[in-house]
Amino acid sequence: MAHPYHHSLSSVGKWGGTVDDYLRIHEWFDESKKITADFRHRALRHHAEGIFMAEALFGITITLSTGRVIPTRWVGEQHVREDLGFIPSFADWARAIQPKHWMGRASKVIQDEDEMDHKKTDASGRR
Numbered sequence: 001m002a003h004p005y006h007h008s009l010s011s012v013g014k015w016g017g018t019v020d021d022y023l024r025i026h027e028w029f030d031e032s033k034k035i036t037a038d039f040r041h042r043a044l045r046h047h048a049e050g051i052f053m054a055e056a057l058f059g060i061t062i063t064l065s066t067g068r069v070i071p072t073r074w075v076g077e078q079h080v081r082e083d084l085g086f087i088p089s090f091a092d093w094a095r096a097i098q099p100k101h102w103m104g105r106a107s108k109v110i111q112d113e114d115e116m117d118h119k120k121t122d123a124s125g126r127r
Contacts, residue, residue, distance in 0.1 A: 005019065008020075014078065051073055
């Protein structure tokens with residue numbers, strides 16, 4: 001689906017209520033479009049852990065304008081399934097990332113003051 005509004009309309013069709021009952025949750029899933037405005041934004045929240053993150057953020061359940069109470073997880077699962085056809089794990093997304101050299105490069109962490117003093121000494125032993 002192209003927009004959180006359309007996901008919200010779909011939620012209304014499934015569980016009732018109004019678009020506004022669901023819009024904030026669907027907007028949250030797609031906020032990562034601010035970072036990259038193509039399908040790659042989905043790697044940040046469109047997975048099982050993202051659904052549980054939404055539940056932690058919005059609560060275990062939401063109360064619709066009709067008074068009906070539904071699990072927040074249902075809304076997240078609906079969003080991810082509509083966009084991807086299934087609910088991947090984050091590991092599924094991570095396996096799809098093509099590793100680049102810079103992703104694994106790290107600087108050595110200085111362990112103690114003795115090592116720092118050694119680094120301040122040049123090849124001739126002078127500081």
